[in-house]
Amino acid sequence: MLRTLLVGLGRSGTGLHLPVLLRARRAEPGLFAAGPVVGVDPGRTPAAPDGLTVAAGLRDARRLLDPDRTVVHLCTPPTVRDGVLEEVAALGFRRLVVEKPLAADRAALRRVRATVDRHHLDVTVVAPWLHSALTDRLATLLGDGTLGAVRHIGVTQHKPRFRRSLTASSHTSAFEVEVPHAVGVLLRLLGDAHTEDASWSDVRLGDAVAPRLGTARLRLTHHTGGRSEVYSDLTSPVRRRRIVIDTDHARLTGDYPISEDDDVAQLLVEHRPGGGSTTVTRELLPDDALTRCLIRAYRHAAGRTAPDDAILPGGPGDLGLHIRTVELLDDARRLAAMARPHHPLTTDRKEVAGHAG
Ligand SMILES: NC(=O)c1ccc[n+]([C@@H]2O[C@H](COP(=O)([O-])OP(=O)(O)OC[C@H]3O[C@@H](n4cnc5c(N)ncnc54)[C@H](O)[C@@H]3O)[C@@H](O)[C@H]2O)c1
Incomplete structure (x- = not known):
């Protein structure tokens, strides 16, 4: 024990x-x-x-x-x-x-x-999104082939974080705060990738400035041909942890729980099979992902890993996916340092390119 x-x-x-x-x-x-x-x-x-x-x-x-x-x-x-x-x-x-x-x-x-x-x-x-019931459900839906190939995945990770960013020096850019969660999930769902482009912006409140901690945006091209995009706005008036997956025949909109206050994820599946009419279904998923992540970590440490957990990419004891996440984010930082900063007017109107909220 x-x-x-x-x-x-x-x-x-x-x-x-x-x-x-x-x-x-x-x-x-x-x-x-x-x-x-x-x-x-x-x-x-x-x-x-x-x-x-x-x-x-x-x-x-x-x-x-x-x-x-x-x-x-x-x-x-x-x-x-x-x-x-x-x-x-x-x-x-x-x-x-x-x-x-x-x-x-x-x-x-x-x-x-x-x-x-x-x-x-x-x-x-610690990668709760990799242990999330919502991520598991998305992987299952995409894995059975009925929705067709994935064309694009967009993730938005917004929250207001003015005070912490302006007073604590624990993070050097918005790429370290929420984005690692999204990149891990994208690598799990679409496989390895390279960083296509990236940008960031400062957070400002009056005269106070926290460099690079306003927004972070990056686009990935996956080796399988799929594309994905992450946008995190830490100056947003609303909290949102949303993933939107467009496939040949469907759009999946998943909302991860936004805080520890409530642990239910939601998934909207809009399915248009081969030119037919669209069916819409909503699923609610109890999703206490951090607890699941830590219990799996302790089972692994005790030598009691369940067979399904042993093959989870980025799961207990597996560093490969997390190493790639750090590398892709390091590339994003270098690209962002050369890009024009992206300053949102308001985040609640348009999230990831092509995916109105
Ligand atoms: N805040 C969140 O909601 C949250 C959520 C998930 C993950 N994280 C991650 O957790 C990590 C910590 O973030 P945080 O928000 O808790 O930061 P924090 O600034 O609130 O806490 C970090 C603590 O580490 C302490 N510390 C610094 N150097 C130390 C050392 N050498 N030995 C022991 N303690 C030391 C600091 O004194 C501080 O109390 C980050 O990597 C962050 O990305 C944070």
């Missing part, structure tokens, strides 16, 4: 991982050892919420935990990912759950991969 070390006690560490872990421990008592979750964060001395013991540093945490029976969650900003990974590995921890993105850029990715190889680490990247 496994204990937990949470490294980074910010929004993702204490706001997302801790409550989900406490729920998962109740749901799967045989997987998790008794004893509190241990947390470390040199930048904060938070009042420890129920179920969390805060250690003074990683060495102190090591004294409280047996590395062979501990899963370490890295909930630190992407800019320090590689350094913290090396520190944790040097203390003997081998099983890790790492927040997305796996690395900030290609240079950091090389350091992450070197640490993983040198210390024989087993790493699961």
Whole structure:
């Protein structure tokens, strides 16, 4: 049975991982050892919420935990990912759950991969959209062939994020905030790709500016011939996590849950088989994807992976898809640095080119 070390006690560490872990421990008592979750964060001395013991540093945490029976969650900003990974590995921890993105850029990715190889680490990247019931349903619908070939996938990932972007330095561009989730799903649904073009913009409020944290847009061309586009506006007045898939005979519009407040995804299927009339169906899918992702990660760490989970691209212990995500986003950053910034007037009118909201 496994204990937990949470490294980074910010929004993702204490706001997302801790409550989900406490729920998962109740749901799967045989997987998790008794004893509190241990947390470390040199930048904060938070009042420890129920179920969390805060250690003074990683060495102190090591004294409280047996590395062979501990899963370490890295909930630190992407800019320090590689350094913290090396520190944790040097203390003997081998099983890790790492927040997305796996690395900030290609240079950091090389350091992450070197640490993983040198210390024989087993790493699961937190990628809830890959574990989502909506993504599974889309993969099934596209996989059975009745909807024809995929022509285009557009993803919009909008939310207002003025305050966090202007006050916290945890992200260097909007490509790190929501976009890694979408790119992982696009690679799963359409296969490998290259970045065709990309742009970004700053967020401004009065005199305050956070460079590159306003919007991020990128287009991918997949090696199978399909095309996809992601647009994330962090200055939007509305929250939206939508995927629109156009195939030869259908349009699928999927809405991922927009926050931890409600975990039901929605899917609208508009099907026009071979010139016939269009049928429209709506599906509602319970979709607590982060809980599913973490439970799968712990089953994997305990050597109890279910057969279906073992083949999930980008699932527990599989870094390939996440490495490609970092590489495609690194290319997007380089292309965006040369492109004209895209400043939306309002995002609620038009989302991804060709796909009115
Ligand atoms: N905020 C979200 O809703 C959210 C959701 C999903 C994923 N994420 C991802 O989680 C990661 C963290 O994001 P966040 O929003 O929690 O950031 P955050 O700034 O709220 O928290 C990060 C914490 O890490 C701590 N930290 C920095 N260096 C450290 C070190 N060397 N050792 C231990 N702690 C250290 C900081 O003091 C801070 O408290 C990012 O990669 C982000 O993309 C965030």
